[in-house]
Amino acid sequence: MPLIDLLVTAGEKYASRIAVVHADTEYTYAQLDSASARIAAGLAERGVVPGQAVGVLAARGWWRCAAVLGVWRAGAAVVALDPGLPAQRLARITGAAGVRLALTDGGSPAVGLGPEVTVLAAGELAVATGPDPAPDVTGPVAYVVATSGSTGTPKCVAVPPVVLEDLAAWHLDAWDRPEPPRTVHAASVGFDVGFQELVATWAAGATLVVADDVTRRDPFLLAALLERYDIARAFLPVASLHALAVAVPVTGHRLPALREVVVAGERLVVNEEVRALFAGLDATLVNQYGPSETHVVTEYRLPADPAVWPAHPALGGPVAGAGPTRLREGILGPFEEGEEAELVVTGRCLAAGYLGDERLTEERFRELPYVTGGTRRGYLTGDLVRLENGLLHFVGRIDDQLKVRGYRVEPGEIEAVLSAVPGVRRAAVVGHGVGRTTALHAYVVPAAEDGAHEDGAHRLDTATLRAACAAALPDYMVPARFVVVPELPLTANGKIARRELPGTARTGTARAGTAGADRG
Structure with a gap:
């Protein structure tokens, strides 16, 4: 319908x-x-x-x-x-x-x-x-x-x-509770x-119960809202799930009506707090995956016993007619057991493309030959996945895209803002893993050789750089740290050698973990 x-x-x-x-x-x-x-x-x-x-x-x-x-x-x-x-x-x-x-x-x-x-x-x-x-x-x-x-x-x-039509119908079929x-x-x-x-x-x-911005960002207030309004289903970013798992035992809220928690936005990490939370709930934890260009592609419903949940659950199987496929020698086909490749999504879940950008639409959404004949339109996700025991598992990214607080971030967009700041000659942005989160670090090269004013004050101060980013970007894209460097290290091909930036070797550059729907 x-x-x-x-x-x-x-x-x-x-x-x-x-x-x-x-x-x-x-x-x-x-x-x-x-x-x-x-x-x-x-x-x-x-x-x-x-x-x-x-x-x-x-x-x-x-x-x-x-x-x-x-x-x-x-x-x-x-x-x-x-x-x-x-x-x-x-x-x-x-x-x-x-x-x-x-x-x-x-x-x-x-x-x-x-x-x-x-x-x-x-x-x-x-x-x-x-x-x-x-x-x-x-x-x-x-x-x-x-x-x-x-x-x-x-x-x-x-x-x-049609993407929402199929998803709504799928949710209706999947909900097996009487209420x-x-x-x-x-x-x-x-x-x-x-x-x-x-x-x-x-x-x-x-009934849709609206949580205001203060409540949705505060796990203690969110726990109270879930209990007060007998919430049966919640769609949460992974970070919010982790925070809620810490808040619930502290507040004493029992959440007796909660039946399903759907997480997305970044790779799901199951810790002991999450296991303990669901051990006391009559609820299913659902891991969903899908970039903005496809909405939801796969989901995995974790088994009833939280004690057996792995730290990194599977992406699972296809949702609402989505077609997870891979390219082999230029031909689309289903994954074979044990195969690892870039995920190419086909089916009715695909976006029409990018408004006003036909070149990028043609680059990412392609009409490709299918193994059984004919062609299918596919979206190249840039996500590397592997099929194990019939379920897809996230492996990593094949590009430099990052995930910050569940949002997909292109470092180039932040670099473009920084490069427009007076006194900046070049900029590079990378993600550093800090616990279960990704922190953005920006490295900027000053326009002047010494990077200083005539009075000796540094041309590029953190407040100026941060203000420029805050004026043009959402808060999750504002780097946590700004580092002024004389030059950016380059590869033999002239690209920025991001892993060679100061401090990167100690913490490791975090790539996008898109084991959840992309939201940015």
């Missing part, structure tokens, strides 16, 4: 049920249906057509929920805009995605969108008088999320509605897991 038909039908079927809980206020499916229909009508009245990109600049909450569904009902694409991003970053995203109209929640200032973007409040649009809501339309793109780009410009991944999966809405804005939270919950006629 098309995505809009699926969600509108659910709204009619479950009209009296609670669809969203935000700030202790409950909103029914009937209210969600009415508000989103009015928003769709208002967008159409203002000339929005199917396929057009509409920005949604709002924090998680009731009006963002209604706005997302309203944009979909108008056949337009939701461009996820996080109000917490620097104005420069927002401008780059809206420019790359071609946004000319944006909806806000009324409380998020539209700073950085530019004069060419018309800004409307979703709440005002929903209550405005006007023509009756137009028929719902299915557009070619459901949502657009920005990921880090090596050129300094974000890559805007355009995902068609609807009351779900916490805690994914950060711009994280594609947030759209999974919406459709998986609403398709089931369940």
